[in-house]
Amino acid sequence: xxxxxxxxxxxxxxxxxxxxxxxxxxxxxxxxxxxxxxxxxxxxxxxxxxxxxxxxxxxxxxxxxxxxxxxxxxxxxxxxxxxxxxxxxxxxxxxxxxxxxxxxxxxxxxxxxxxxxxxxxxxxxxxxxxxxxxxxxxxxxxxxxxxxxxxxxxxxxxxxxxxxxxxxxxxxxxxxxxxxxxxxxxxxxxxxxxxxxxxxxxxxxxxxxxxxxxxxxxxxxxxxxxxxxxxxxxxxxxxxxxxxxxxxxxxxxxxxxxxxxxxxxxxxxxxxxxxxxxxxxxxxxx
Numbered sequence: 001x002x003x004x005x006x007x008x009x010x011x012x013x014x015x016x017x018x019x020x021x022x023x024x025x026x027x028x029x030x031x032x033x034x035x036x037x038x039x040x041x042x043x044x045x046x047x048x049x050x051x052x053x054x055x056x057x058x059x060x061x062x063x064x065x066x067x068x069x070x071x072x073x074x075x076x077x078x079x080x081x082x083x084x085x086x087x088x089x090x091x092x093x094x095x096x097x098x099x100x101x102x103x104x105x106x107x108x109x110x111x112x113x114x115x116x117x118x119x120x121x122x123x124x125x126x127x128x129x130x131x132x133x134x135x136x137x138x139x140x141x142x143x144x145x146x147x148x149x150x151x152x153x154x155x156x157x158x159x160x161x162x163x164x165x166x167x168x169x170x171x172x173x174x175x176x177x178x179x180x181x182x183x184x185x186x187x188x189x190x191x192x193x194x195x196x197x198x199x200x201x202x203x204x205x206x207x208x209x210x211x212x213x214x215x216x217x218x219x220x221x222x223x224x225x226x227x228x229x230x231x232x233x234x235x236x237x238x239x240x241x242x243x244x245x246x247x248x249x250x251x252x253x254x255x256x257x258x259x260x261x262x263x264x265x266x267x268x269x270x271x272x273x274x275x276x277x278x279x280x281x282x283x284x285x286x
Contacts, residue, residue: 001033120225
């Protein structure tokens with residue numbers, strides 16, 4: 001078993017991060033496997049070296065250790081670009097110049113009063129730029145546009161599945177299946193590369209998990225539906241599908257899930273107030 005913890009250096013780690021990291025390492029240790037660390041820093045506008053340094057300090061203080069060199073997404077942009085070039089040549093992605101406002105306007109006009117359809121990646125794209133794909137395998141992808149997955153082409157007639165050893169937000173567990181039509185209707189043409197980033201969370205996490213040989217992905221149940229995106233990409237790019245273990249979220253007193261802006265529950269704050277790593281384990285229910 002190989003698990004990983006993959007934080008973004010965009011703010012302080014909080015109790016929810018501690019729970020996910022503890023659980024991933026505990027599962028790997030119990031199985032005699034490996035626990036790895038990855039820094040997901042593709043959002044260069046928000047990533048900060050001081051937050052990355054704090055991640056290492058917090059994790060080491062919690063007693064966590066990892067085998068192998070830490071992977072950083074900012075070092076892997078060429079890998080993401082090569083994958084996108086392949087998808088572009090295969091006509092699995094298309095160039096999109098729509099702004100968020102353009103997308104919302106296109107959805108609102110014909111469906112007035114019906115609400116805006118959303119999926120695990122946000123608003124489901126209406127298909128405005130869908131014809132902007134490669135005209136030949138040697139036609140390079142444009143650099144001044146986002147690249148979206150052409151979901152109808154990517155899924156074919158497949159039935160997709162993954163194995164869940166934890167649970168989704170509605171208790172989903174065991175073998176999780178969904179059809180090509182489910183993906184087209186409920187996920188849509190998601191962004192695989194933002195024009196200002198050259199990649200996206202969905203593309204990067206799939207390629208990185210494969211590169212690190214991750215066998216079990218441990219993460220919050222809020223990403224359960226996004227796993228369907230990742231399974232589609234894994235099949236499309238001939239990558240292995242890990243076993244997934246989604247877990248419940250650590251919430252504040254009002255029942256709201258913790259966010260990095262919630263400094264009141266930052267690990268560093270508890271540490272400064274005299275808490276021990278065992279105290280943190282008890283706080284998160286481990």
